[in-house]
Amino acid sequence: MAARTHSVGVLVFDGMKMLDLSGPAEVFSEANRYGAHYRLSVVSVGGQAVHTSIGLRVPADGDARAGTAYDTVLVVGGDVLPESPVDPGLSAAARALADRAGRVASVCTGAFVLGAAGLLEGKRATTHWQHTTALARRCPSTRVEPDAIFVKDGTTYTSAGVTAGIDLALALVEHDHGPDLARQVARALVVHMQRAGGQSQFSASLQGPAPQTPVLRMVQDAVQADPTADHSLDALAARVRVSPRHLTRMFRAELDTTPGRYVELIRFDLAKALLDAGHNATQAAALSGFPSYESLRRAFARHLGLSPTRYQHRFATTTPASRDREKPGVKVPQEAEGEGT
Structure with missing residues (x-):
């Protein structure tokens, strides 16, 4: 039987990290070659194109406030997030998307958006090791785990620095389709599948x-x-x-x-x-x-x-x-x- 279509909405914004989008997107796309059926949509506040931290322009497929429901919502990160308060429009969009989603995840500093949206209250979470102290300060009810590749708390996932988004995406694929398909994806992308969530962010x-x-x-x-x-x-x-x-x-x-x-x-x-x-x-x-x-x-x-x-x-x-x-x-x-x- 063909796999059910699994919709993934990726929330982007100006200053986002390109790899936070492209890394997980490649994992989901590769999984489709082995029997999965992920459908990715890039959304932004207002549906406008955004510019990444390296200057590339990323068009959006739609407005994050349009009311579309996704099976998975993925929030990317960006250097601006730990340095200044999260834009209220961005955090409100993340909250609305999460309320309609089966699960919500963040890559790297995208955890600051989840925190600003109230989605990490009373939960365990992680982010890039350089910013775990700042995340703990902004989200006092959150138990921040500074040394984890990614953390799953219920239907909320947070991950560490940029390449950890690939580890996170592999974990989501494994959850949806089992370890055999996830291993096929890891081999095809020439990445290790061994970096489980409990492993350290750095050697x-x-x-x-x-x-x-x-x-x-x-x-x-x-x-x-x-x-x-x-x-x-x-x-x-x-x-x-x-x-x-x-x-x-x-x-x-x-x-x-x-x-x-x-x-x-x-x-x-x-x-x-x-x-x-x-x-x-x-x-x-x-x-x-x-x-x-x-x-x-x-x-x-x-x-x-x-x-x-x-x-x-x-x-x-x-x-x-x-x-x-x-x-x-x-x-x-x-x-x-x-x-x-």
Whole structure:
């Protein structure tokens, strides 16, 4: 049987981010090639064409105030939204569209429009990590989750920075048509489907302040260039011609970590990417520089509360599973781990 037509109304405005529109639109369009039937309409207040943040003109299919009902309403973001109050006409249009829709979603700073429309009251939400504090300040009853790719609360979805709109759209497709079709879309667009809503917006190795000291920048560059090399404390100290004790003090003072823990984070990020690409846990450990599978398992337990294979299986879907975390230190049998998919 042919899929039922699912109408998506995308609310745009002057200064919007182009990728907030084009990313999800490509996902829905690609899904139609595999049996879905999404119909996209671009709407604006007054039905006028809008100009994006890169200067391109985007025509509108209709007026957001026309009373049309959509199955999904998607609100794009823009740099202006966190910097100034949301235009009352825009927030009123978002509210009216949401009242007639089956579900409402925002990409990046589009969450500020939902917040201004009262659509996030008492709910969980996220936005671009640079603006989560501002969103929490404007929406005091909203529980803002600064480290999520996207958040689903009932029929309301919010997502993080621009490319997270693609993750969000894949999640909506999976909800509508199942993981198999969503995976086909992800493969066709050459994007990962593994970034579930519960995953971090940015890699662990990129969190925290950037080093100011040239010596630390040299160490970071060396580790990132070849994570599998010998990066013991003595080897790193010799590379930059300081004592191991002095290098450790510098790491603690500037980065609030140790050289060993920093190396582990870089290797951990690489191991996750290898698992996402289909390598099993034993292969990921060897290719990312971990001395053994067991050391990789311990790193995953520390940073995610999951074993490597459990991570690989869980994030083969877009569905968050944060309530089902494996307890750190609980070991999955090694023979099962080595057989990762």
